[in-house]
Structure formats: C-alpha cells, structure tokens
Amino acid sequence: MAQEHKYTVYFDSGSGTLVYKETVKDLTEGMVVYDGQVIKLKENHYVLIFSEDGTPVLLDKKGTYSYEDIRNKEKLAKQSLTASFFKYLWENIVKSKSVELNNAQGGVYRADILMKIPPDSCLVLNDTVTLKWNTLSATQSVYILFFNSKGDKIYSYKTIGSSFLINRGSNIIFSEPDIKWLVSLSPDPDKNSVKYLFTFASDEQKEILTADLQKFKKGLVYNDELNRLLLATYFGNHHLYLDAINEYKVLMSKYRNNDFIIKQDSIFKKLHNLY
DSSP states (O other), X not given: OOOOOOEEEEEEOSOOEEEETTEEEEOOTTOEEOTTOEEEEOTTOOEEEEXXXXXXXXXXXXXXXXXXXXXXXXXXXXXXXXXXXXXXHHHHHHHHHHHHHHHHTTSSOOTTOOEEESOTTXXXXXXXXXXXXXXXXXXXXXXXXXXXXXXXXXXXXXXXXXXXXXXXXXXXXXXXXXXXXXXXXXXXXXXXXXXXXXXXXXXXXXXXXXXXXXXXXXXXXXXXXXXXXXXXXXXXXTTOHHHHHHHHHHHHHHOTTOHHHHHHHHHHHHHTTOO
C-alpha cells in the first residue's frame, strides 16, 4: 500500500480550523493534515502548510479546502516562482533546528566570533559597506584585519569602536572583489581563526540581479507581510544579506506581534550568527 501523502501546518494567522467528520479543531503549528480532512478559513486570514517534500501550499482566501483542493494547489505550487522561496523558508527551518541542536552541544554558534555585519559569504551591491562587530566593553581595543582571496593579510586597524566603513573606490587595498575580515583581541590571531568573507558585486552581477528581482516582484501578489517576507527570503537566497537584514527590520517594526514574522526573523539571525 502506498504511503499516505500528508501536510504539516507551519503557520495559521489565527482563524483556521481542521474538520474531520464531526470533529473541529483550531489549526496549530505542527498539526498534520491527512486525506479526508478539510481546512476552513475565514476572511482575511491565511495558513501556510508544507508537503512532506517541502513543497509550500499557501491557503489565503476565505473558504473550505478539501484534501483534493490542497493536492491540486500543491501541483500548482511546484510551478510557481515564489513557491521556491516558500520552500527556502522550510529548508531554513530544518537548518535552524540543526543550529539549535548544535548550540546545545556547543557546536555551531560561536561567541568568540565577534564579526556581525555583513554576515559571512555576503554579496554587497554597493561600493560602500559598513562592517560591524560585537564589543566586549566600551574601552576594549580590538583589531580588525583584512585578507585577500589568497589569505594574505593586506591591512589591519586597531580601534575601540564597533564599526568600520569601507569605500571600495577610495582605497586600492580594497580593490579586489573578495575580501575576508576578522575582528580579534590580538594583533596576531591564530591562523585558523574564523574569517568572514564578503564580495563586491560586479556590474554584470548587479544587472542580472536587478532584472531577476524585478521579475520576482511581479509574483508577489499576497498581503504585505508575506510579500515582504518572501522578498527577505529572496535576498537571503541570493546572499544579499544586508538587504535581507533591512527587510527583516521593516517586518519586525510593522508586525512585531506576528509570531510567523518573529519566527522567521529568529531563524535568519540564528543561521547568520546575528545575535
């Protein structure tokens, strides 16, 4: 007998119910939807569920959704442009749980890594970028060191501050597109110390990303919070972490009481060591 296809509820905005025969239950995170069950939604509410392979199904209109309706929406979702970014949310959920597990075991989160922004492997669209890091105290001196793509140190700077502005065009030291940086309490840190990498986008990359982003925005036909969340996800998926950070700031400002947004913001921060 073939294994039954099922769905897992990831988020419900507050009014969804799951109906099976005479039983009616409020939708909750983690609830599983099986064949024969029905989801009911009221006006101006939505629910996001995932199939077992991570395909997202967004139900965002008032009405009754049978199991067959959900299956049909899943088939359409596999062809949707924005579906891949909902799926990226799902993949990040899995990654985040791995991060939480490793945190408990002392594996992934590194308090000794002082670097904060831009996160590691960030693609920078502008020719200026402000590096930020965590400070241990207001008077503690730190050293910010820069390395080229080969790992050779090209510049170091001692400061008691927590930020450093780089203007690519004004200093030949930062003329290469790929730059590694490290913030350390020592002027000569261990060679195996974790370094962060950021890359200045080329003109060709900027042109391609601009066109792709315009195409992606045409598929944002949901409510404001979901549109912004998908946009933040798009930025994250393309290593445009500075843009994603700014989008999450807007989301947390406008929807600070939305558990869905709070969860996604937390996942993003965990994945990129931004706490």
